[in-house]
Amino acid sequence: MRPRRLSEVVGQQHILRPGSLLPRLVAQNRFGSLLFYGPPGCGKTSIAEAIAHETKSRFVRVNAVMSNVAELREILSHARRLPDSGTILFIDELHRFNKSQQDLLLPDVEEGTIRLIGATTHNPGFYVNPPLLSRSHLFRLEPLTAAEIAGVLRAALGDGARGLGARGCTTDDALLADLAVLCDGDLRRALNALEVIVLGLPEHAVITPADLEVFARERRIRYDADEDEHYDTISAFIKSCRGGDPDAAMYWLAKMLAGGEDPRFIARRLVILASEDVGLADPQALPLAVAAHHACDFIGLPEAELTLAHATLYIATAPKSNSATIALGEAHRALKESPVQTIPSALRSKSGQANKRLGQGKGYDYSHDFQENVSGQNYLEKPLALYTPKSAGAEAAIAERLARWKALKAKMKK
Numbered sequence: 001m002r003p004r005r006l007s008e009v010v011g012q013q014h015i016l017r018p019g020s021l022l023p024r025l026v027a028q029n030r031f032g033s034l035l036f037y038g039p040p041g042c043g044k045t046s047i048a049e050a051i052a053h054e055t056k057s058r059f060v061r062v063n064a065v066m067s068n069v070a071e072l073r074e075i076l077s078h079a080r081r082l083p084d085s086g087t088i089l090f091i092d093e094l095h096r097f098n099k100s101q102q103d104l105l106l107p108d109v110e111e112g113t114i115r116l117i118g119a120t121t122h123n124p125g126f127y128v129n130p131p132l133l134s135r136s137h138l139f140r141l142e143p144l145t146a147a148e149i150a151g152v153l154r155a156a157l158g159d160g161a162r163g164l165g166a167r168g169c170t171t172d173d174a175l176l177a178d179l180a181v182l183c184d185g186d187l188r189r190a191l192n193a194l195e196v197i198v199l200g201l202p203e204h205a206v207i208t209p210a211d212l213e214v215f216a217r218e219r220r221i222r223y224d225a226d227e228d229e230h231y232d233t234i235s236a237f238i239k240s241c242r243g244g245d246p247d248a249a250m251y252w253l254a255k256m257l258a259g260g261e262d263p264r265f266i267a268r269r270l271v272i273l274a275s276e277d278v279g280l281a282d283p284q285a286l287p288l289a290v291a292a293h294h295a296c297d298f299i300g301l302p303e304a305e306l307t308l309a310h311a312t313l314y315i316a317t318a319p320k321s322n323s324a325t326i327a328l329g330e331a332h333r334a335l336k337e338s339p340v341q342t343i344p345s346a347l348r349s350k351s352g353q354a355n356k357r358l359g360q361g362k363g364y365d366y367s368h369d370f371q372e373n374v375s376g377q378n379y380l381e382k383p384l385a386l387y388t389p390k391s392a393g394a395e396a397a398i399a400e401r402l403a404r405w406k407a408l409k410a411k412m413k414k
Contacts, residue, residue, distance in 0.1 A: 001156050001163055001191060006050045009043055010152055010187070011144040016047075022139060029055045029086075031137070033109050033116040035094070037124050038141025041186030044119035047141075048090045051117070058085040064096035072104055079114050087114045094118035095127035102129045109135055143185020150180040152187060153194050164198045171207035182215055230261070237312075238269060242277045246316040253312050263304045267293035270311045281321035281393035288314055319393030327387040334384055341381050374405050376412035 003009045006016060006023055015022050025031035031051075036044040052059035060075055079087040089105075091097070108114045109132065116136065118124075124133055153176045156163035183190040197211050233256055240248035256266060271289040278285040292311035296304045346364040365375035389399035 001152065001159065002046050003050050004053055006047065006054060009047055009050060011148045012043055012047070012141050014142070015139050021137075025137075026051050026054055031115065032112075033118075033132075033136040035118045035120070035124055035128065035133070035136045035138045036141055037120050037122075037138060039143050039185060040121055041183075041188035041190070042141045042143055043187065044141060045090070045092060048088070048117040048119065052088045052090075055086065055088075057088045057115070058082065059088050059090065061090045061092070064091055064093045064101075067091075067097075067101075069101060069104060072101065076104070076108050076114065079108065083113070088117055089114045090117045090119070092119050093121070095120045095122040095124075099129055102132050106131055106135075144187050145185070146177060146180040149183060149185070149187050149190045150176045153179060153190055156191060156194060157198070164195065167198050167201075168204040169198045169201060169207055170204075175207060175209060175212060178209075179212055179215065182212075229259070233259075233261075234266075234269060237266075238273060241270075241273050241312065241316045242320065244316060244320065246313050249312050249316040250309065253308060257301075257305055257308070263296045263301060263308055264293065266308055267296045267311070270308070270315055273315050276325050277320050277322055278315055278318045279321040279324040280395040280398055281319035281390065283394060285315055285318050319395075321390040321392050321395050323388060323390050323395065330384075330386040334386065344379070344381055346377070347379060370412075372405065372408060374408050374412075376409040 006026060009016055014020075017023075022031075022034075034048075034051075036047060038044055049059065051057075058079075060079075062071070062075065075089060079085075079089070094102075105114075105116060109116050116132075118128070118136070120127065124138060128136075150173065154173070157165065157169065157171070157176075159165045179193060180190055183193065193215050197207055197215075201207065201211065233252055237249060237252035237256065240252060253266065257263070267289070271286070271293055274285040274289040289311050292307045295307040299307065346362065365377045367373045367375050369375070389395050389402060391399060
């Protein structure tokens with residue numbers, strides 16, 4: 001069921017709509033090396049084969065998992081002997097090639113001996129060598145929608161030449177839509193599932209929801225625990241908590257747990273959120289997050305999911321303040337941009353005979369001897385304003401207290 005021309009490719013209209021860059025380059029046969037980056041089953045290989053077919057190019061396909069340097073050298077050598085064949089070298093899972101394998105491609109890419117089309121499910125910025133990346137057009141592909149997948153499934157069910165039409169099986173559109181949803185934008189997975197269902201039924205059978213049930217039970221969430229999906233999902237989780245959206249936060253939490261994410265990793269992010277984004281607006285967020293992290297260690301899954309849900313909802317619904325984050329940044333900036341201040345003599349340790357003889361600690365005003373425990377003494381040689389309290393939650397009381405102390409200190413100085 002692979003498309004034979006770019007116009008037959010389903011989805012990816014952001015790069016394939018008429019008049020956009022890629023179709024124009026292919027129509028004029030003036031493209032160089034291309035990199036297609038996207039999730040499994042979104043059409044990377046199909047687009048590469050359609051390009052080769054439309055441009056009548058010699059198409060050499062390599063899987064980076066099984067290939068090696070010797071095979072690459074042979075392919076490149078053969079391409080040099082056929083300069084007029086317009087060799088397209090398609091490398092699936094390009095991110096699996098190490099630096100030396102990718103570097104081997106550079107001279108022939110540079111000379112135009114081959115036109116490289118690389119496909120990867122991993123971020124090329126991390127896995128493709130910069131010289132190769134700079135010589136290629138990068139296109140990001142998106143997961144297909146359920147409607148797009150259902151349309152292809154319907155076509156496959158009726159196509160007698162390239163699909164499953166010879167079996168004569170039928171079903172309604174609702175079931176195909178349900179199967180498409182179960183496959184999370186992966187068209188290859190959807191077609192494989194449909195094929196398994198049809199081949200398991202007699203000819204001319206009607207596919208029923210009961211036939212689909214086994215796939216519904218075994219649905220797998222697309223989640224690469226150490227790759228882009230990992231980072232993108234935790235980013236969405238953090239931003240949902242920070243933005244005060246408990247529903248979104250719970251959704252991304254459930255996705256991570258369903259994908260097999262380490263619960264301790266999630267708990268660590270909650271501890272960071274408690275200080276970075278909740279802070280003094282709700283001082284109870286930090287001990288609660290630390291307790292959740294501790295609970296994940298000694299309880300484990302699946303019960304620890306409840307603890308993570310508890311902490312997630314608390315932090316997502318808590319008042320927010322990043323004043324601690326800003327204050328720390330301001331302190332670092334002051335240290336970087338100005339000379340390091342000398343510790344005032346009155347604040348230095350007076351422990352030991354040498355320190356006493358030097359007079360360290362003399363002139364220190366003990367705070368508890370003064371009204372509201374505020375002596376009015378300066379604790380920096382050159383006072384700095386680094387912390388600005390916000391008005392959210394419990395921090396509003398801190399702002400009022402600091403304003404009162406400021407007025408009290410001014411009164412004492414007079």
